[in-house]
Amino acid sequence: MRTICVVTATRAEYGLLRPVLKKLAAAPELRLQLVVTGAHLSPRLGLTVAEIEADSLPIAARLPIFAETEEPVARTLARTLTVFDAYFAEHHPDAVLLLGDRFEIFAVAAAAAARHIPIAHISGGDVTLGAADEYYRHCISKMAALHFPSCADSAARLVRMGEEPGRVFCVGGLGDENIRTLPKMSREELSASTGFDLMQPFALVTYHPETSADAPDPADQADALCAAMAATPGVFWLITGSNADAGGQVCTQKMQAFAAAHPDRAGFIQSLGLRRYLSAMQYAALVAGNSSSGVVETPTFGVPTVNIGRRQAGRLLCENVVSCPGEEAAIRSALRTALSPAFVRQARAARSPYNGGDTSGKICEVLRRFDFGPAKNFYDGPVPDFDPQRSVAL
Secondary structure (H helix, E strand, C coil), X not given: CEEXXXXXXXXXXXXXXXXXXXXHHHCCCEEEEEEEEHHHHCHHHCCCHHHHHHCCCCEEEEECCCCCCCCCXXXXXXXXXXXXXXXXXXXXXXXXXXXXXXXXXXXXXXXXXXXXXXXXXXXXXXXXXXXXXXXXXXXXXXXXXEEECCCHHHHHHHHHCCCCHHHECCCCCHHHHHHHHCCCCCHHHHHHHHCCCCCCCEEEEECCCCXXXXXXXXXXXXXHHHHHHHCCCCCEEEEECCCCCCCHHHHHHHHHHHHHHCCCCEEEECCCXXXXXXXXXXXXXXXXXXXXXXXXXXXXXXXXXXXXXXXXXXXXXXXXXXXXXXXXXXXXXXXXXHHCHHHHHHHHCCCCCCCCCCHHHHHHHHHXXXXXXXXXXXXXXXXXXXXXXXXXXX
């Protein structure tokens, strides 16, 4: 039996990993070792471990890595590396499955690589030029022995980075699978659950700080969005909290203050959880902010989306997304465009490039059968065609 350690540090990451975790837990030839860390265990970030507990998934370990107040990323990286090195030294799973590009996941990957534990990486090959996630993601990819990119463009990019085609399995996006398979709440249930009147037109807003070297001040970014929301009538603003990046705390405080100052027009919830979040996305008149879900998951719903600033710069954008600089006037203009009847029709016609069918099932099948033994070589040959709809073949 092969032990697969899966590490989750954020609410968004867990929401994507959830179908994989459930199938790993049920697989007769695989043993799930679920490690919870990061924001899940932080009171200031919502203690989202409660969502994992509600799903009754077995948690093998809870490893806190965040200080009580926001601190420099390098300190969290050092702590995470130390904590996970100790964990891997004691438990040494057969492989570690990691998703995405967060700095804490980069540190987990470094700890696994230092212990010569094979890494399987979900969502490598993406591009996000406006965030430090860009280089964390590519670093994880170079440490990984196995890749599960979400679309053909990302799969091809991994091969151009020197990853062997036989280690790259274009399985589609887990967010797209969640949207297609997870039962959603009714609009009435969603309103009752949040405590806000969501029977009226509403916008779902999630805004994180940009973290590239030349990023603007996060307080200025948040102020620009708040001013644009205040100047845009006709929708109720349902706002969720920012992530654990440097500057995330001030963004969250700005959004909380905006909701408190406009109680008839806005409401704030730190974390909606997966089912409420996808249900809100389904009924929203508009999605706004700079979360990856705004450009990766919204095409499946065909919901109009405003992508603000450079955090997601470089990602594949579909017809339902309008991008704008992180300035008040530009955001106001983009919000008006996205709410216009013509753009709503355009958004409804969008087609997602992330549909891979049973994405989580494909990931589990490859984890069951893949031979982690041979050393990885740098590949410098032609790039094959990738299709997320194609069945995996080993």
